Amino acid sequence: MSAASQRVCLFTGASGRLGTMFCRLYGHRYRLAAVHHTRRTVQSSQMCWSVDPLDPAMRKPIDVPGFAAFEADLSDARQVPRVVEFALDTFGRVYVLVNAAAMAHCAPLFGPDAMPDVARLFGVNVLAPLQLTVDLVNRCWGARPQDNAAMNRNVINVSSTSGAYVFAGQGGYSASKAALNMLTCHMADELGALGIRVNAVAPDSFPQSVSTESVCDAIVRVDQGSLSGKLLLLEPEGETVV
């Protein structure tokens, strides 16, 4: 697959468990604008080699040129525009935005630091995905709506089953993911007029309940498919599209 034919993916949370796995598994299929916070991203490992069947000891990694990392704190709304700017400056375009950055802090709602915690949770888990999407539409995707459907441009919000079910002690986190789920539906509704799809992938805890690989695979399937306004629940029993 040539670099020119690879889709450009703006992926937030790229240094987390999911992001690291995504870079490892799919770094060769996408040109990745990998956004991370304090932890460094892993350079997408070389997944393909050229090998001569008549001299198999000589293997050369096939260059994966499309990887660029960018540090940003998505709880700071002022940094969000820089993220979109970085992706567009680096690759010239974005086909899919994967909002995988998340705060997963779970604490009692009535503890001493509860309110600031909940505010930060909503900032990273809800407002940042919204702001990134709006920024991307304003800077790029809104200019030529006819291109959006043709290029299958879409947004994938990484949510959680905590946004669909009540788990004790996860009030703030759960509420933020529930808000993200509803936001996904409204974004799909409004951006559908521009030919932009928006969906959420909502896994159970990974890797404990579902494999991290399966979450990555689901993200890629949603990107390649035609769903919009849907929530893809990933649970040990299987997948459910809601």
Next chain:
Amino acid sequence: MRVDMAQLLDERPWTLCNDPFPHVRARNVFVPELYVELAAAFEAILRGQVLPDWPAASFTRGMPNYDASGIAFDTHVGWPFNVFVSRAWHDMLARLFAVDANGCIHGGLHHHAVGSSNGWIHNDLNPVWFADIDGSDEIVIARQALCSYCEGHGPPAVRRREAVRAVAVIYYLNNPQWQPGDGGETGLYRTVRDAIEHPVAVVPPLNNSLVAFECTPGSYHTFRSNVRHPRNSVVIWLHVEKSAAIARWGESALVRFS
């Protein structure tokens, strides 16, 4: 027959991918002259013609739970298909995957008529049987009349040797031009529980291309229904001694044909 792979191979290098399990892909595998002969021979057999160099070749539907007709290579296979049972081909693939292949080869021609059903997700890490009557240094082709490949059944007087599939190759040929949506691909999967419609990667049946992989506990793959065109291929397996497979994967990892 002596075969010089350097003379027969066309486009090199090939591509080794790790996703979802290590596999090699290659396009324009053989030089055009050989490909034309292979495709013509395949088509001739498909039309019921008799190949002078393999007169007994005739497609039959004998593969349990597999929606295809096929012909197994036998000791009479001649040009051009005998390239696939040559020492040079065997050794090249064994070196490519760094397996200690034991010279036993099984394979044949597969034809999926339009609308063939999906296969099932499997890894090919199967114990199989060969009649032990060939010279130890020679390529051993499965002789099903003496020893059935899957079960080892046969006349009591025939000595048998058990082996385990080690390398699988699917070479696509004599197919209409493929386009996305046509189906007929080989789907590659991460687990046996994956949905067939959601492969991690697919290998389209492009003429004169192949996919090859070491048979491991994780080499999950299957045929995906071909909705628009027939799909034709040559399949080949190399093998290792059963003891070597057990030492590497453990006996419980081997998947017996049921």
